[in-house]
Amino acid sequence: MYEVQPGSHPSSPQRRSGVSGSKLFGCIFGGVGSIFAILGFAFLWQYWRASDWPTVPGTVMASRVESRRGSKGGTTHLCKVEYRYVVNGQPFVGNKLEPMEVSSSGRGAYEDQQEFPPGGACLVHYNPAKPDESVLRVKAGWFQWLFAGIGMICVAIGVGAFAAGWYKGGGPQG
Numbered sequence: 700m701y702e703v704q705p706g707s708h709p710s711s712p713q714r715r716s717g718v719s720g721s722k723l724f725g726c727i728f729g730g731v732g733s734i735f736a737i738l739g740f741a742f743l744w745q746y747w748r749a750s751d752w753p754t755v756p757g758t759v760m761a762s763r764v765e766s767r768r769g770s771k772g773g774t775t776h777l778c779k780v781e782y783r784y785v786v787n788g789q790p791f792v793g794n795k796l797e798p799m800e801v802s803s804s805g806r807g808a809y810e811d812q813q814e815f816p817p818g819g820a821c822l823v824h825y826n827p828a829k830p831d832e833s834v835l836r837v838k839a840g841w842f843q844w845l846f847a848g849i850g851m852i853c854v855a856i857g858v859g860a861f862a863a864g865w866y867k868g869g870g871p872q873g
Contacts (some may be wrong), residue, residue, distance in 0.1 A: 729857020732850050739847025745798035749824050750837040757784035757823035758834075760792070762815045764808045775804050778811035784823040786830040793823060793833035 761781040766774050796811060815821055815835065822869045826832040 709712070725857045725861025727857070728860060729854050732853025732855075732857055734850070736847055736854055737817045739850050740771050740794040741800050743847055746837055747781025748800050749826075749834050752824040752826055752833075752837075754824050755784050755786060756792070757782045757817075757821045759815045759817055759819045759821050759872050761817050762777070764812050773804055776808035777801075777803075778808040780815050780835065782815075782821055782823060782835065784825065784833065786825055789830065791833065793825075793831075793835075796802075797834050801862045812850070 731854075759780060759782045765777045765779055765814050767777070768774055777800065778796055779794070780796050781792065783790060783792050785791070796815070821835050823833050823835060824837050
């Protein structure tokens with residue numbers, strides 16, 4: 700009597716050695732997601748760090764919108780602000796609106812310029828260890844949260860794909 704062994708018939712699936720496609724996809728997708736997540740949380744950390752800084756009143760000396768032409772023909776706008784403030788009797792001049800410089804193609808920069816007109820009062824968040832380091836805004840915007848969120852989603856998908864490949868393949872060899 701002829702007995703067919705599993706995996707010996709031409710139409711039966713052969714167990715391959717090496718890394719499965721879902722494991723490879725999981726590693727690549729999870730790796731790229733990790734980079735996005737790390738960068739996103741680094742951006743957010745800058746805002747969280749500045750949100751703990753003490754504040755002093757300041758005065759806006761100048762504000763303007765800079766427009767930049769992108770490589771693909773679009774234009775982005777960035778609000779540049781200069782302000783003065785005093786910490787422990789020592790005067791300082793700052794020029795950072797927020798911890799991370801963000802430009803946009805929309806009206807955001809013009810709205811920022813209206814919020815901080817020359818001669819207007821502002822609340823300055825300064826680094827107590829380095830009072831010359833300061834910002835006016837410490838709340839992270841949607842961009843920073845989106846960057847971190849996309850990264851975490853990609854990591855979750857990558858881990859899921861890798862785990863599925865691991866489970867289907869029977870461990871590290873499949």
